[in-house]
Amino acid sequence: MRVLILGATGFLGPPLVERLIAGGHQVTIFHRGGARAKDLAVVPRIIGDRNHPDQHSDEFRRLRPDVVVDVLAFTAAQAQSLVDAFRGVAGRLLVLSSGDVYRANDILFRRVEGPIEAAPLWESSALRDRLFPYRGMSIPQAYGINWDDYDKILVERIVLSESSLPATVLRLPMVYGPGDYQGRKRRFAAYLKRMDDGRENDSAGSPHRGMESSVGLYGEYCRSRATCRRERSSGGADLQRLRTRPSRHVELGTRSGGCRRMARANRRSR
Numbered sequence: 001m002r003v004l005i006l007g008a009t010g011f012l013g014p015p016l017v018e019r020l021i022a023g024g025h026q027v028t029i030f031h032r033g034g035a036r037a038k039d040l041a042v043v044p045r046i047i048g049d050r051n052h053p054d055q056h057s058d059e060f061r062r063l064r065p066d067v068v069v070d071v072l073a074f075t076a077a078q079a080q081s082l083v084d085a086f087r088g089v090a091g092r093l094l095v096l097s098s099g100d101v102y103r104a105n106d107i108l109f110r111r112v113e114g115p116i117e118a119a120p121l122w123e124s125s126a127l128r129d130r131l132f133p134y135r136g137m138s139i140p141q142a143y144g145i146n147w148d149d150y151d152k153i154l155v156e157r158i159v160l161s162e163s164s165l166p167a168t169v170l171r172l173p174m175v176y177g178p179g180d181y182q183g184r185k186r187r188f189a190a191y192l193k194r195m196d197d198g199r200e201n202d203s204a205g206s207p208h209r210g211m212e213s214s215v216g217l218y219g220e221y222c223r224s225r226a227t228c229r230r231e232r233s234s235g236g237a238d239l240q241r242l243r244t245r246p247s248r249h250v251e252l253g254t255r256s257g258g259c260r261r262m263a264r265a266n267r268r269s270r
Contacts, residue, residue, distance in 0.1 A: 001025045001026070001066045001067065001226075001227055002025070002026045002028070002063065002064065002065045002066045002067075003020055003025050003026065003027050003028070003065060003066065003067045003068075003069065003226055003227075004027075004028045004029075004030060004046075004060070004063060004065035004067070004068045004069070004090070005017060005027065005028070005029050005030065005068075005069045005071065006030045006031075006050055006053075006068065006069065006070045006071060006072055006073075006082075007030075007031060007050060007070070007071035007072035008029035008030070008031060008040065008043075008071065009029065009031045009040060010071070011175070011177075011179055011180045012071055012096070012175065013029070013040075013071055014040065014179065015177075015220075016069065016222045016223060016226075017029065017040060017043060019220055019222075019223040020223050020226070020227075021043075023223060023227065025227065027043055027044070028043070028044045028045065028046065028063060028065070029043050029044070029045045029046075030045070030046045030047075030048060030050070030053075030056070031045065031047065031048075031050075032047065032048070032049060032050070033047050046059050046060075046063075049144065050072050050078070050143065050144070051077075051078065051081070051143075051144045051145070052081070053081055053082065053085035053086075054081065054084065054085055056085075057085060057089075060085060060086065060089050060090075061089055064089060064090075065086075065089070065090050065091070066090070066091040066092065067090065067091060067092045067093075067094055067226045067227070068082075068086050068090045068092070068093050068094070069094045069095075069096075069222065069226055070082055070093065070094070070095045070096065071096050072143055073095050073096070073155045073159070074143065074145055074149075074150045074152070074155070075145055075149040075150060075151070075154070075155070076149070076151065076154040076155065076158060077149070078145070078155070079095070079154065079155040079158035079159050080158055082095070082159065083158060083159060083162045083165060086165060087162065087164055087165050088164070088165075090165065091166070092165075092166045092167065092168065092226075093159055093165060093166070093167040093168070094167070094168045094170065094222065094225055094226050095155065095156070095159050095167060095168070095169050095170070096170055096172060096222075097152045097155060097156055097169050097170060097171045097172070098152045098171060098172060099121065099171055099172065099173045099174075100128075100133060100152060101127050101128060101152050101153050101156065101171060102117070102121050102125055102126065102127060102128065103117065103125075103126040103127060103128050103129065104116075104117035104119075104121055104125065104126075105128070105133075106128050106130070106133070111130075111133070112129070112130070123171075127153060128153065131151050131153060131154065132148065132149070132150065132151050133150070133151065134147045134148070134150050135147075135148045135149075136148070152171075156169050168225055170222065170225055
């Protein structure tokens with residue numbers, strides 16, 4: 001199977017590339033270039049801007065990927081450009097979404113009032129009522145987008161509404177593991193590891209030690225979704241469905257004492 005990955009050189013892309021190649025698939029990556037791509041030097045690539053895929057339409061048509069995996073679809077404009085670029089070219093889209101589409105996420109961070117939602121979360125769980133969750137927040141621009149325009153709900157709506165291009169949406173929780181250059185944002189990992197070791201006040205050691213399975217599971221699950229030929233023509237999938245340590249991370253009821261509950265759930269899942 002020919003698989004094209006948009007944004008394969010960051011934290012989430014390499015484990016997916018590794019598992020697809022190990023499975024015998026033909027992988028091509030699309031990225032801007034840069035130092036982080038050196039670990040994927042042997043993988044065929046197209047150098048370009050994720051925000052302007054239309055500039056590479058000829059290359060995409062020659063490649064004719066069976067599946068396009070988009071790691072970097074954050075805004076409605078990006079989602080629409082993805083659909084426009086691969087309509088009539090690709091066999092299927094696999095788009096990474098986020099657990100922040102759920103109303104439970106807004107309740108957790110006290111952006112709205114409401115009772116704590118039951119976990120785990122499913123495709124049918126309630127979504128946020130409000131759009132643009134980070135609008136007005138002071139977040140540095142990245143990936144060539146303005147975070148005021150970020151909304152995975154809109155991304156999902158656009159890619160799943162294109163009848164001529166089947167799409168699968170994968171809603172990820174927070175993913176942990178080696179190679180996370182933005183690890184400071186994934187602050188729960190260090191708490192969980194220390195509590196799991198019974199050393200709650202000891203900050204020594206890598207926050208990722210013993211939690212490598214999380215990013216590995218992400219790569220394997222994305223690979224299975226990308227290569228499943230019997231997937232429905234459109235629909236979503238949630239990593240929270242898997243009864244594993246990463247899925248337990250969403251079972252955070254409140255800020256107070258939440259990390260302790262996650263650590264206990266983490267131990268029980270073994």
